[in-house]
Amino acid sequence: xxxxxxxxxxxxxxxxxxxxxxxxxxxxxxxxxxxxxxxxxxxxxxxxxxxxxxxxxxxxxxxxxxxxxxxxxxxxxxxxxxxxxxxxxxxxxxxxxxxxxxxxxxxxxxxxxxxxxxxxxxxxxxxxxxxxxxxxxxxxxxxxxxxxxxxxxxxxxxxxxxxxxxxxxxxxxxxxxxxxxxxxxxxxxxxxxxxxxxxxxxxxxxxxxxxxxxxxxxxxxxxxxxxxxxxxxxxxxxxxxxxxxxxxxxxxxxxx
Ligand SMILES: [Zn+2]
Numbered sequence: 522x523x524x525x526x527x528x529x530x531x532x533x534x535x536x537x538x539x540x541x542x543x544x545x546x547x548x549x550x551x552x553x554x555x556x557x558x559x560x561x562x563x564x565x566x567x568x569x570x571x572x573x574x575x576x577x578x579x580x581x582x583x584x585x586x587x588x589x590x591x592x593x594x595x596x597x598x599x600x601x602x603x604x605x606x607x608x609x610x611x612x613x614x615x616x617x618x619x620x621x622x623x624x625x626x627x628x629x630x631x632x633x634x635x636x637x638x639x640x641x642x643x644x645x646x647x648x649x650x651x652x653x654x655x656x657x658x659x660x661x662x663x664x665x666x667x668x669x670x671x672x673x674x675x676x677x678x679x680x681x682x683x684x685x686x687x688x689x690x691x692x693x694x695x696x697x698x699x700x701x702x703x704x705x706x707x708x709x710x711x712x713x714x715x716x717x718x719x720x721x722x723x724x725x726x727x728x729x730x731x732x733x734x735x736x737x738x739x740x741x742x743x744x745x746x747x748x749x750x751x752x753x754x755x756x757x758x759x760x761x762x763x764x765x766x767x768x769x770x771x772x773x774x775x776x777x
Pocket of ligand 1: 672676732733736
């Protein structure tokens with residue numbers, strides 16, 4: 522029954538044409554968008570319409586929620602969905618946006634670090650929290666390996682199996698086991714490289730734990746796919762299987 526209602530509501534959402542203003546936000550704010558082919562652009566627009574309509578969008582810290590913010594965030598998150606059908610982050614109900622990174626007091630032992638700033642967070646069963654300043658900066662640059670929205674929504678995909686721990690579910694068990702092996706090996710290598718001060722393609726934040734490793738690898742995958750394929754081919758090939766797309770084609774695309 523719920524499925525049927527949801528399908529009907531979504532069909533109604535998609536009957537509305539994609540607003541011109543929204544197209545302007547995508548072109549101006551998301552570098553990736555200009556590199557997509559027409560089929561991908563159509564798919565992305567549909568995902569945006571559904572996500573904008575279905576999520577609760579909240580702005581805090583003096584920020585006023587508007588369509589540009591919703592469309593930009595939904596557009597970036599939907600890049601992760603271009604290879605799949607009929608999934609629109611149903612596990613994320615609320616997106617909360619702050620103007621800048623949020624200051625958090627973190628406890629480490631007896632010390633309260635009052636200067637810890639977070640540009641984003643994703644909570645299992647809870648909201649995605651984003652800094653609009655960082656969202657926009659990362660969306661408008663391509664190839665530096667940083668993309669806040671991709672990072673946080675990758676955590677949400679990771680959470681689909683019940684917890685955000687970096688373990689992924691593939692269609693077949695063999696690939697799931699292969700991911701566990703490759704992820705484990707690559708995580709160890711990154712941790713060692715970071716500890717010994719070597720420069721790494723995958724951002725050193727990925728050495729925090731396996732959940733961060735997957736989220737950071739997703740940023741590298743969408744931002745630096747050619748380098749990633751060259752240096753971490755097994756990891757790259759598994760992410761191609763997971764996301765069911767190959768972002769390398771956007772690098773050579775003539776659409777931009
Ligand atoms: Zn993270």
